[in-house]
Amino acid sequence: MKKAVKGMLITALSAALLAGCGNNAGNAGEEGGAASGGEAKSVKLKMFIAQPRLKEHYDNYIADFVAKEKAEKNIDVSVQLEMPTADNAAQILKTRLASNDAPDIFALHAINEIPSYYKAGYLEDLSGQPFVGKLLDSVKPSVTTTDGKVVAIPLETLSWGYLYNKKIFAEQGLTPPTTLREMKAVVEKLKASNITPFVLSYKEAWIPQLVLPLAAGALINTENPDFIERMNKDEGSFTEMKAMFDIFDLINANGTGKATEVGGDDGAAAFAAGKGAMWLQGPWYAETILKSNPDMDFGVAPLPINDNPEATLINLSASTSLAVSKSSKNKEVALDFINYVLDDTASNDFFQALKFNPIATVHTYESYPWVNDATAYVKEGKSYQDPSIPQSVKDEVGKGLQAYYAGQISKEDVLSALDKAWKSYNKVNK
Amino acid sequence: MPVNSYKKYISLLAFVAPAFILYAVFLLIPTLGGMFYSFTDWNGLNRTYEFIGFGNFAEALIEDPDFIHSLLFTLKYVLFMIVLQNVFALGLAVFIETRSRSKGFFRTIFFMPNMISTIISAFMWTFVFAQVLPQLAEKTALTFLDQSWIGDPNVSFFSILIVSLWNGVGYMMIIYLAGLQGVPQSLKEAALIDGATPFQTFLNVTLPMITHAITICFFLTLNGAFKVFEVVYGLTGGGPGRSTQVITMNIYEEAFSNNFRYGYASAKSVILFVIILIFTFIQIQVMKKREVEA
């Protein structure tokens, strides 16, 4: 008895010891045990989507998928859906991947995370899947890797700049400015009428960070097209992006107080209550805004960053996207689900229920007014694809701008910290 | 004799094995694993890595101002916590000890925050700092309450302290209360009769008799304060910028948000471990000496 226990423990220990030290062995042998047709096969699919607020919709859609898979392929699918909060999502997903426990399907951020996860070899190439043909052209680039492979299906797409209160703008006879000079005039006019021009909410570092993709995108699409490539080769510098401080300073000088204490949700409440006419934020806060003031009428406009009206553009981007794990043992079913996301009949209602923007030709529902605002700009060609700035640089810019706002560091400090962060990214991901 | 000592080993192992095996599997081996990674450039995501010797350690201590800043910030926090937490706890204990009927009531009130999870306390206090206090200042004349409690790095250090103390003082208070009960009433009375003031009595009679409790409380505070994470994470997130970032947050950020440099983050946590080890060692040596003297 004692011997048996001891033996087991030793085995367990040595297995654990080996597992503790790197996993260069890969996943050979895991593909074995393929199904032998005939009887109903059962498959357990693990999914990881960090959007607990939308759990109900995902649950329903997954249930439909399970029924379909049973009817068409006689496969009993059971889905285990893990839904951590967004704050912890990246950490948990990374821990899962690092411990060889990859979910079959997982959500990640298209622009920020796809490049490094793809490089590390976790993403299945989906280029040949039927859904790819249905994606809108404006959406496809965000889930395509630099070597031309589609590796994820975008769920949430964004077309954004800043938000403005349409009622206040109408009352003051204002229209969204197209240059920095016009923006200054708008600010003056608002101040003259005792209206605070901007709501500031910088408690979470990612909110001040938003100014970087907007400024960089605008400059890259007008005067500095090869910025990203040069940065990736350690040849550029953020001093070229110094212009972003012109608009950032203007916003900060004319905003609500205690910004580093106001989180996104509080900012949404303040904006909805009319405490500021504009808010540096994307339409992904629409639901929160409407929750605190259902009658709120707001629009999306491109943020001017200099006096070139050509540089005042809408940012097109994708965030939450679904990818299939390369090491998934249930790839067939996982791929079925991925394609089902853009199913010809079911997908339309699903996306509408999620309140996401249309991303594919199968989506025909009426989109929201703020989406239409942005789409109008896009149709005029006033838009660009979100520049591919590494996540670590975005994190750095957020923290840097928070500290800059709090008066702790100078512009130059922010810019050199960004250069350092990008160099470090290059070094780690060489 | 050899047979006897062999038997002794067997019996020792038999008693220790259940605890030791689980400890080894879930704590010792992972700790060694973390130390192992600290010598590599593994980024937590890639499947391969290389050994880079002490490169991570050198980088953390020489080229990483953010890490050094978080280290100094943590030291400052530890210092304040050791002094304030023990002063408050001991003060409360002394005061409560003098009460007769309300003893249980006060003990309960001050101990209660200790039972609430730290992360939840931090969220609760965020609500108090960001919403309630400004409103209170607006509605009453207490304008000093209208601070940028969690937004201004100079103030938020104290906000972090307030929440940490709120959460931790109760526990230390209980330990001090027990220590005080061990001080014979007759000794204190004798001192008072000899003409000592209550404060002198406390200093010369009570304090020397509770050095053991003080040692324990210093040890617990020191160890806990170096590892502080949830309070800061829930309250300021280390911000604005990195102004209130403690070491554990710096490590967390390195491992999970920046470039996922897990090897580098592991090196930083080894440094933290060594620092805690040194401080604890010094503290215990000093305190043990005093205890013996007393």
Place this chain on the structure above:
Amino acid sequence: MRQNKAASLLTAGILTVLAAVSFFPIYLALINSFKSQGDMFRSFVSLPTSISFGNYAEAFDKINLLGSTVNSVIISALGIGGIVLSASLAGYKLSRTTGKLSQVIFFLFIASMLVPFHSIMIPLTRMAKSLSVQGSTYGLAIIYIGLGVNMAIFLYHGFVKSIPRELEEAAYMDGCNEYQTFFRIIFPLLVPITVTIAILDFLWIWNDFLLPLLMLTDSESFTLILSTNTLFGEYNKDWSLILAALVLTAIPVILIYSFFQRFIMHGIAEGAVKG
């Protein structure tokens, strides 16, 4: 005599003020949990105009209160049981043996108390995965045993020193073997420190956040704290709902406190003094 009275009033006054400050956040959580979102923002400190249990009903549902509580109870009970059993054996033996080996083992246990959790996070998850204890409440309880024995052994080790050896020797004379001696004679004497350990570990396991977050995948197996965390939505925080959930998660802890108050106080003190 008069001076005494004044001093007594002064301490009472100070204590009352401090108690009020200390209780203030709990008071806020309590009263606001009964208000609607709108009511709450009008005034945080005033008592609710009408008591509504709407937030509680919603929180009850959203955090799957019954299921989550059962999970938390299972994890805490198994974890504490395992820690107490294995650590009392080890702590006792290590305290009674003087050899090099026993010193080394004891030192390993103690030193590991200082290891920051963040440095073992990823290796620990890998280990859990390779032993297939990840994702289940039982597995999590086993991990807690592994992480918690060091502190418990430290406390038992100190406590055992105060038990006279004559007792064991008498038992050996009577023909008890080591295990019998331990369970019949020693373990009952360890009750005070065992209570301490059980309480400390209960507060730790019940309130822990990061480890369950990493280990549990299925929301069916979430602990109470983890379920509460899901209320912190991506883009909005419904404070009145969250506060109701906080009150609900604190109730079991408060109940345990009121039942075991004397043991808790005694236990903590005992642990500290004997440690």
